[in-house]
Amino acid sequence: MSSDQPAGRPGTTGTDEAVIRFDRARKEYPDGTVAVHELDLEVREHELLVLVGASGCGKSTTLRMVNRLVEATSGRVLVEGRDVATVDPVALRRRIGYVIQDVGLFPHRTVGQNVATVPELLGWDRARTRTRVGDLLELVGLAPATYAGRYPHQLSGGERQRVGVARALAADPPVLLMDEPFGAVDPSGRRRLQQEFWRIQRELGTTVMFVTHDVDEAVRLGDRVAVFRRGGHLEQVSDAVTLLARPRTPTVAELVGTGSTVRLLSIGELTAQDVGPPRAGRAPDGASASDGMSGSDGTTGGDGGPTVALGDRLDVVLQALAAAPDGVPVTAGGAVVGHVTADALLRAVRRTVASAQPADAGPAS
Ligand SMILES: Nc1ncnc2c1ncn2[C@@H]1O[C@H](COP(=O)(O)OP(=O)(O)OP(=O)(O)O)[C@@H](O)[C@H]1O
Ligand SMILES: [Mg+2]
Numbered sequence: 001m002s003s004d005q006p007a008g009r010p011g012t013t014g015t016d017e018a019v020i021r022f023d024r025a026r027k028e029y030p031d032g033t034v035a036v037h038e039l040d041l042e043v044r045e046h047e048l049l050v051l052v053g054a055s056g057c058g059k060s061t062t063l064r065m066v067n068r069l070v071e072a073t074s075g076r077v078l079v080e081g082r083d084v085a086t087v088d089p090v091a092l093r094r095r096i097g098y099v100i101q102d103v104g105l106f107p108h109r110t111v112g113q114n115v116a117t118v119p120e121l122l123g124w125d126r127a128r129t130r131t132r133v134g135d136l137l138e139l140v141g142l143a144p145a146t147y148a149g150r151y152p153h154q155l156s157g158g159e160r161q162r163v164g165v166a167r168a169l170a171a172d173p174p175v176l177l178m179d180e181p182f183g184a185v186d187p188s189g190r191r192r193l194q195q196e197f198w199r200i201q202r203e204l205g206t207t208v209m210f211v212t213h214d215v216d217e218a219v220r221l222g223d224r225v226a227v228f229r230r231g232g233h234l235e236q237v238s239d240a241v242t243l244l245a246r247p248r249t250p251t252v253a254e255l256v257g258t259g260s261t262v263r264l265l266s267i268g269e270l271t272a273q274d275v276g277p278p279r280a281g282r283a284p285d286g287a288s289a290s291d292g293m294s295g296s297d298g299t300t301g302g303d304g305g306p307t308v309a310l311g312d313r314l315d316v317v318l319q320a321l322a323a324a325p326d327g328v329p330v331t332a333g334g335a336v337v338g339h340v341t342a343d344a345l346l347r348a349v350r351r352t353v354a355s356a357q358p359a360d361a362g363p364a365s
Pocket of ligand 2: 059060061179
């Protein structure tokens with residue numbers, strides 16, 4: 001399995017200790033709108049939890065209760081075991097990164113200065129700050145020599161989003177809140193950002209609460225996905241496969257509805273058990289049809305035919321099979337280890353569905 005793929009990744013949490021916990025948290029705005037209804041929800045250490053649901057269902061309100069941009073009307077929100085209502089909001093926000101759709105970069109500060117914002121507030125010395133800024137710009141794929149001195153208006157939308165992510169990560173906050181962070185980016189740029197962000201999150205182990213209304217983004221990124229219904233009702237919290245294969249309520253079914261099989265393809269992975277023995281006559285160069293999440297542009301093998309690798313997403317495998325109906329060689333570490341056919345792909349889809357939790361344990365699980 002390649003290391004940059006979300007599906008089937010090994011348990012991310014060494015522990016089940018909750019970093020963020022909503023305890024019957026409710027938000028009723030002064031005009032009587034109930035944005036969040038008695039919410040019980042946990043985000044575990046190192047977990048990437050995605051909130052998804054239709055517009056107005058309370059996702060942003062939920063997120064903003066964590067850093068006290070919104071105060072709960074009743075109930076509690078705990079961060080690292082402390083009720084946020086008892087924590088100074090400024091101190092709280094220095095420990096919690098926050099990324100929003102329009103990023104909110106400071107227009108008169110360079111990229112480097114933007115990323116340095118929180119380290120400067122925390123009083124880091126200049127050398128440490130400069131090193132950190134360089135490392136983070138590298139991490140999000142913006143060469144510091146090119147980008148550190150530019151101003152936000154000299155960047156593309158996707159580059160600005162990356163700076164927003166780098167800035168939020170600068171002081172290595174244990175918790176990161178992201179509200180539609182890639183919403184302004186075109187679909188292919190968005191897919192790339194998702195992939196990079198996913199890799200960075202794994203690498204840093206940051207606990208993330210991520211809001212989107214895009215189900216595909218939710219199932220691709222989330223260790224678990226929480227589905228909300230209007231009025232701030234939590235409908236289901238589960239891993240992506242369970243969500244797609246076993247929606248618990250009509251709202252969830254409707255949300256994941258059309259295309260849920262295709263989505264399963266995009267999160268399931270090709271494993272050794274799906275693959276038959278190698279067949280003679282093909283000598284691919286070991287290139288894979290995929291490069292992980294961004295895959296699917298059909299790199300070809302040495303004789304011009306496609307190959308796939310163990311760990312590739314099933315949608316990548318499907319694409320390769322569409323071009324080679326007799327099946328495709330499967331590689332691992334550059335060597336051909338087997339052969340996959342359309343029947344085998346179907347079995348892999350069924351296996352992915354079967355791996356869903358049989359009985360979803362309910363919203364608080
Ligand atoms: N300051 C406010 N005063 C009154 N109602 C508000 C306020 N902010 C949000 N709301 C209402 O609370 C509900 C939840 O809003 P929220 O912004 O949390 O939704 P959302 O799920 O993030 O939606 P979207 O996907 O459109 O961003 C909506 O009905 C919204 O109109
Ligand atoms: Mg919102």
